[in-house]
Amino acid sequence: MAGWRALGNLIYLCGMQAEIGTDLARAAQWLRQGECVGIPTETVYGLGANALDRDAVARIFRAKDRPDFDPLIVHIGRLEDLDTFAREVPDTARQLAAAFWPGPLTLILPRRTLIPYEVTSGLDTVGLRMPRHPLTLELLSSLEFPLAAPSANPFGYVSPTTAQHVADQLGSRIPYILDGGACAVGIESTIVGFEDKQPVIYRQGIITREMVETVAGPTRLQVSASSNPKAPGMLLSHYAPHTPVFILQEEMDFHPQRTGFIGFRQPHGSIPVTQQYLLAEDGDMYTAARSFYAALRHLDGLRLEKILIELLPDEGIGAAINDRIRRAATLPH
Ligand code: TXA
Ligand code: MG
Numbered sequence: 001m002a003g004w005r006a007l008g009n010l011i012y013l014c015g016m017q018a019e020i021g022t023d024l025a026r027a028a029q030w031l032r033q034g035e036c037v038g039i040p041t042e043t044v045y046g047l048g049a050n051a052l053d054r055d056a057v058a059r060i061f062r063a064k065d066r067p068d069f070d071p072l073i074v075h076i077g078r079l080e081d082l083d084t085f086a087r088e089v090p091d092t093a094r095q096l097a098a099a100f101w102p103g104p105l106t107l108i109l110p111r112r113t114l115i116p117y118e119v120t121s122g123l124d125t126v127g128l129r130m131p132r133h134p135l136t137l138e139l140l141s142s143l144e145f146p147l148a149a150p151s152a153n154p155f156g157y158v159s160p161t162t163a164q165h166v167a168d169q170l171g172s173r174i175p176y177i178l179d180g181g182a183c184a185v186g187i188e189s190t191i192v193g194f195e196d197k198q199p200v201i202y203r204q205g206i207i208t209r210e211m212v213e214t215v216a217g218p219t220r221l222q223v224s225a226s227s228n229p230k231a232p233g234m235l236l237s238h239y240a241p242h243t244p245v246f247i248l249q250e251e252m253d254f255h256p257q258r259t260g261f262i263g264f265r266q267p268h269g270s271i272p273v274t275q276q277y278l279l280a281e282d283g284d285m286y287t288a289a290r291s292f293y294a295a296l297r298h299l300d301g302l303r304l305e306k307i308l309i310e311l312l313p314d315e316g317i318g319a320a321i322n323d324r325i326r327r328a329a330t331l332p333h
Helices: 002-013 024-032 054-064 081-085 091-100 134-142 163-170 209-216 285-301 317-328
Strands: 019-021 037-039 046-050 073-075 105-110 125-129 176-178 190-195 198-203 245-247 259-263 276-278 306-309
Touching (some): 019 163, 024 046, 037 134, 091 105, 091 190, 091 209, 134 176, 163 176, 198 209
Parallel strands (some): 037 176, 245 306
16 A cells, blocks of 8 residues: 555656545545645536645646636535634525535635635635535545635636546646546536625526525625626636637538537537537536536537537526636637
8 A cells, every 4th residue: 555655656756647546545645745636526626735735725826827816715524614714704604504515605705814815815705615525525524624626627728527637637737636426516616705794696606596595685696707806717718628619699600510519409400410519408407517518628629620609598507507608708709
């Protein structure tokens, strides 16, 4: 066992690929050494490191080429940690945590000074989330610190929903990826902040505005991009593959043989079937969310001239997926 570990360390130090596995002790060992580890969550894979260690956090930014103005979400393993890392927690936030944690919901709350500014990009708030994945929950409960973790993709690129996706993109920059299978949700968590104790949704996810309102009352949606976004996931260009993406419109100029298509339920009439990906033939929005990034990644891999994507019915989870489609798309929107 120790021999394998030593060999793993050596391979990593020689600049080879990250090891993929399910060894929690091994993941914990790297994290205690201040390294970054790929971690599964129910939404997308994260690039985790010790949230209380400035150097470990700096490594995340380097591995992702992430600009330092984009704050990280802190992943916690227990409900009580809400008060360990945040202060002035409004009742509405507690109600949301009780209703949806562990789960795909991030709460933006006033930060306790235990959380370094490196995590929050200098903000006095911190994003907290308890992920719903058995491996990562077990990992968190075995650690003495929470994990800062952005999605495990190079900044601006498509989010990873399998361990292999993480290895393909960041494998040469991190020592270990904890393999928890394909992500059950498939799109990033809903982000909720509070203004005068009233919830405000900054990023849409599968926990919809209606679901937030059922628990916490009237909620505003503030997801439009601005020059100084609260959440850079709100930047107009984000989540994008290398192949230019266009939203499907009636009148479009494209060469079918060199074009890919991502549709909701119905195939496209003139594009070859091998260049098409349907998100959910059964019309189920959860299936569509789960397939979305894998679809983008697959078609990007075909090295076509462009990818056309059809918008989904614009409500609930459909609106959350459409938000990602618009950000992945090249203008005009
Ligand atoms: O589902 C998820 O949330 C995944 C998994 C790994 O947990 N994580 C994720 O992280 O999507 P990331 O870094 O790709 O996106 C987090 C978003 C960023 O756009 C960031 O700006 C925003 O959360 N954020 C984090 N802390 C914030 C804060 N204090 N105030 C406002 N926005 C914040
Ligand atoms: Mg991200």
